[in-house]
Amino acid sequence: MNLAVKEKTVNFSFIIPALFIFTIFWVYPFFYTFILSFQENDLISPPQFIGWSNFKVVFTSPDWWSSMYNGAFITFWALTFQNILAFMLALGVDKIIRLRKFYRIVFFILPVLSEIIIGLLMKQFLAGEPIGRDVLNHLLHNIGLGFMTESWLGTERVRLITALVHCWKGFGWAFVILLAGLQSIPEQLYEAARIDGASAWQCFIRITFPLLMPVITLVVVLTILGTMQAFAMILALTGGAGGLTTVPVMVIYDHLRHNIAGLAAAEGLILGIILVIVSFTMFFISKKIREKYGVLSS
């Protein structure tokens, strides 16, 4: 008996370091966020309980909702442009034999590099001084596309360009995941369909698409989660552009920087809850679709 207890204690001791770090840096902060969001806390004077008023402030704050709008705008572009591009690239690379490895290496360089590097590089590339004759415009001039020159990071274009740079940085991710999904579809299915006289389009709609549904859902959810929490790249690229490209995490970060911690926690909580709801809904919808079309889950 005593021996058994001793053994279990020894076994348990193996997870103590992990549990220790996890409790301090995940469990405690997780619950502390809830408490914090009901407090007025400037990190100096003792915190005060103020009920729901942080949430009221957040819900009625135009800055917060415009940042949510900007986040949603970038997410929209990431979901459509980025993921469709990634899907087309994955289909293409799946078909060819030559240079496959080369493309895989090149497309994944951007996700490997840090957001700060990408943001700063593209800032120089798109909007290096002096304004109006920056690098991309100069390049367009040189290759005879002078009519396309723009003030890329000027007030009119900045939101769209930020979204596109985000897509540019992120498509490699979706590409790699979708390509792995495509390559896991057994070749025999296509052969059988071809013998039955199916066209390439029918093969795509009846085989590729339904079998890829779980992977596509995964990519969609990851895109939403990743893009709504985007921050560092946009900070480096535009610094917010006077509210035009302020994203939610940027608002939270600024509030924390200005020692308005309670408000920051409330905002984080609201965004977190929205994201949890979105990802669960997506998985639920994709499960329904799979049940309807009778495709077994992978």
Place this chain on the structure above:
Amino acid sequence: MYYQAKKVVIIIVLHAFLLSVALSCIFPFLWMINVSFKDQKEFNSDYGLKFPRRLNWDNYKEVILKEGFWRYFLNSIFYTFITVLLIVLVSSLSAYSFSRLQFPGKNVIFYMFLTAMMIPLPAGFVPVYILLKQLHLLNRTGYVLAMTNMGLSLSIYLLKTFFDQLPRDLEDAARIDGCNKLRIWWHVGLPLVAPALAVVVIFNALNVWNEFVLASLMFTNDNLMPLQVGLMEFSNRMVTQHTLIMAALTVAALPIILLYVRMQQQFVKGLTAGALVG
């Protein structure tokens, strides 16, 4: 004959499409390296679109030696190394225990780690920052511990599932030979999960190396800042010194690009592992 021709055309169109996207990925970096070898006057006249007249290393000298990038670089290496080491030790210990050993509450605790992986915490840095400020652990210690926690759940999960697939024969043999559990973990368990450890190491190393938010909040001392924060500060200070910024970006990006090209399989595995288990 007709089908042959059609096929060739399709392949050509496909490659044209893929190559143009690939070019868009590479070109900015070639431009970056090109600019880093120019002086500001040369850059102003050609915007870095022509090759430099000569390889001019002055920008690098200034950035690395005078602006302290060697320090940011060493700091980043240091934080990355310590964090990854901690994660490997802590997560493999608990993964081994979750997979092989029995104790009450095992499953509950394991599922707790799993849930943590799936709940998005967009403002997770807020309470962590406040906590570390109260504990006076800002700067190094706090940062390393907080980053260790960020990689912990995923690493435990990856290693546990890998342990689960392995046969227990070797461990049984070691036990019969009189090894205690800690030594079995170290001498038998760890070598066996080496392939999964490679994924864990790369995933976490990149995560720490590229991390910005927490680092920018936590480091109050300029001498302790890691590379990403240093880059950001530097570019804010040097807005008009394009060639210097490009040299700094090259210093930060090129090692990662070279490492990635050499070990691209492991990078892809390591980075997608995080996505695919979520």
